[in-house]
Amino acid sequence: MSNFTKEQLKEIEEKIIFNLKQVYDPEIPVNVYDLGLIYKIDFEQKDPYLYVTITMTLTSPACPVADALIDQVKYVTQAVELVDEAYVHLVFDPVWDKEMISEEGKDLLMMNGTMI
DSSP, X not given: OOOOOHHHHHHHHHHHXXXXXXXXXXXXXXXXXXXXXXXXXXXXXXXXXXXXXXXXOOSOTTOTTHHHHHHHHHHHHHTSTTOOEXXXXXXXXXXXXXXGSOHHHHHHHHHHTOOX
C-alpha cells in the first residue's frame, strides 16, 4: 500500500481517539483521553506498515496501575484497522494537572460527584 493521505490519517486518528475513550483510569471515572493523559498521536509510515506512537502521561508517576493503562492504550491503538504496530511513549514533562481535563471530562467528574 502506498502512503496514506492526510484524510486517511485523520480518519485513523479519530478511530484511535474513539478507542482511547474506552480506556479508564480505575481510580477516576473519566477516560484517559478526556483526562488529558494523551499528549500526542504520531504516525510513521514505512511501506507497507503504519506505526503509531502515543505520547502520554499519568496522573501521578507513582500510579499503581501504570503498566495496565499503558498496555490498554497500546492494545486499543493497535486494534484500529490499518495500524500495524503501536508504541506508547510515557513522559512526565509536562506534568499532568487537572487543568488538562477536557470539558467533557469535567462534566463526567461533576456528574459522578468526583473531585480531583
